[in-house]
Amino acid sequence: MHWLIGNSKFGSIMKFKLFFAIAILWIVGCYGQEISSNKVFKEIALVNGIEFINPKYDQPKFSCGFLIKYNNETFAVTAKHILKIIKPEKMTTLLLENYIKKWVLYPLNNKSEIVICDKLLNEDKSELLEAKSTYDNDWLVFSIKQNSSNIIPLEIRNTPLVQGEKLYVVGWTRTMENGPQRVYEFEYYKTISNRILLKDILVPEKFGGLSGAPLVDENGLLVGIVSNGTVDPDSNKKFFSPCSVTNLVTFMENRKHNK
Numbered sequence: 270m271h272w273l274i275g276n277s278k279f280g281s282i283m284k285f286k287l288f289f290a291i292a293i294l295w296i297v298g299c300y301g302q303e304i305s306s307n308k309v310f311k312e313i314a315l316v317n318g319i320e321f322i323n324p325k326y327d328q329p330k331f332s333c334g335f336l337i338k339y340n341n342e343t344f345a346v347t348a349k350h351i352l353k354i355i356k357p358e359k360m361t362t363l364l365l366e367n368y369i370k371k372w373v374l375y376p377l378n379n380k381s382e383i384v385i386c387d388k389l390l391n392e393d394k395s396e397l398l399e400a401k402s403t404y405d406n407d408w409l410v411f412s413i414k415q416n417s418s419n420i421i422p423l424e425i426r427n428t429p430l431v432q433g434e435k436l437y438v439v440g441w442t443r444t445m446e447n448g449p450q451r452v453y454e455f456e457y458y459k460t461i462s463n464r465i466l467l468k469d470i471l472v473p474e475k476f477g478g479l480s481g482a483p484l485v486d487e488n489g490l491l492v493g494i495v496s497n498g499t500v501d502p503d504s505n506k507k508f509f510s511p512c513s514v515t516n517l518v519t520f521m522e523n524r525k526h527n528k
Contacts, residue, residue, distance in 0.1 A: 306437060306454035306471045310489050311421045314440045314450040314482060315374035315384065317347055321357065322370050328355050333440035333482035334374045336384065337410075337491060338422035339521050345374055345386050345411040346517075347481035348496055350403055363396040365389050372411065375418065377441050378449050382418035386411035391520060405463065407496040407512040410520070423483055425514055426490035430457045436467060437485050438495055438511070443478030453479075458508060463516055464499045465492065466508040476509065484511040 313335055319328040334347035349363070360368045372386040390410045396403075430436075438453045445451070455467035465484065473479075476495075484493035493511035500507045 303451070304471055304473060306452040308435075308437055308452050308454065308487075310437070310439055310450075310452060310485065312376060312419060312450065313421050313423060313485070313489070314376065315345075315418075315420060316377050316441060317351070317481065318373045318375060318383075319355065319369060320371040322368060323357060326355060326357055330377070330446075331355060332478055332480040333495065335439075335481075335483040335491075336374075336413075336416075336420055336422040338424055339518075340525055343413055343416065343422045344390070344521075345384055345413055346483075346494065347374070347409050348494055348512075349407050349409050350496065351480055352398055352409075353403065356398060361398060362394045363389075363392055363398060364394040365392065376420060376450070377445065377447060379418075382420070383415075384413060384418050384420070385415040387414040388412045390524065404497055404512070406516045406520075408494050408514075408517050410517065423485065423489065423491040425518055426486055426492050430460065430465070430486075430492060432457060432459065435470070435487060436465075436492060437487075438479060438482050439485060440479050440482030440495070442473050442475060444475075445478070455484075455509070459501070460513065461499060461501070461510075463513040464496075464510040465513055466499055466501060466510045469509065472509075 315334045317331045317334050319331060321327055332351045334345060337344050337346055357368060374384045376382055390412060434457050436455050436457050439450050441451060453473060454471040456470055458466045458468050479495045482495040483491055485491055491514055493513055496512040498507045499510035
């Protein structure tokens with residue numbers, strides 16, 4: 270009789286341990302799942318592939334980019350501040366000559382679809398890369414030498430953002446090596462200068478690698494470029510804050526008139 274009672278207790282303990290192990294695996298699995306939005310866009314995201322004259326600085330995959338269509342021309346765009354991270358020490362200004370041999374962009378899920386950049390249109394040998402002002406207009410815009418991709422160039426939105434509307438970042442984080450573009454969901458809070466402050470809805474655990482990715486609205490119109498964070502002086506809270514494309518539009522308009 271004692272043996273039966275002991276055996277019964279043993280069976281209950283084993284069942285509890287099995288249940289506990291399954292529960293732990295389920296929790297770990299849930300946390301391991303990638304968080305992203307159900308919103309679907311056509312293929313619009315790219316990553317950068319950068320070859321330096323000194324190959325030790327080469328970056329086969331670094332941060333994101335995209336294409337824009339403006340005045341019936343297509344251009345490649347990414348974030349300017351990425352140069353701060355990957356540049357050789359002697360590269361101090363926004364001048365690629367003598368340092369960068371080739372700059373391409375491609376979709377991470379189809380590496381054969383390459384966009385080859387031509388000239389950096391906002392090149393400026395007087396602009397210091399280490400200056401804080403690098404983040405003010407945090408974009409690089411290239412003319413295109415060759416485009417063998419099926420990526421859709423984005424058009425720029427020309428109407429004001431509305432507080433509370435949903436906005437989306439499309440791209441890949443640093444740890445991703447393949448797979449389709451990811452979509453992350455935010456809510457528009459406010460604009461401070463040329464920074465778009467966003468509230469997180471469905472976002473990755475770590476934002477690293479998304480620099481240069483497009484920020485688009487529900488209709489896929491471009492409103493910003495992933496850049497950095499900004500402290501809201503009213504709440505003293507730091508917000509994810511892509512760079513507005515307002516000054517990019519001004520730059521493109523001035524370029525058109527100066528042609």
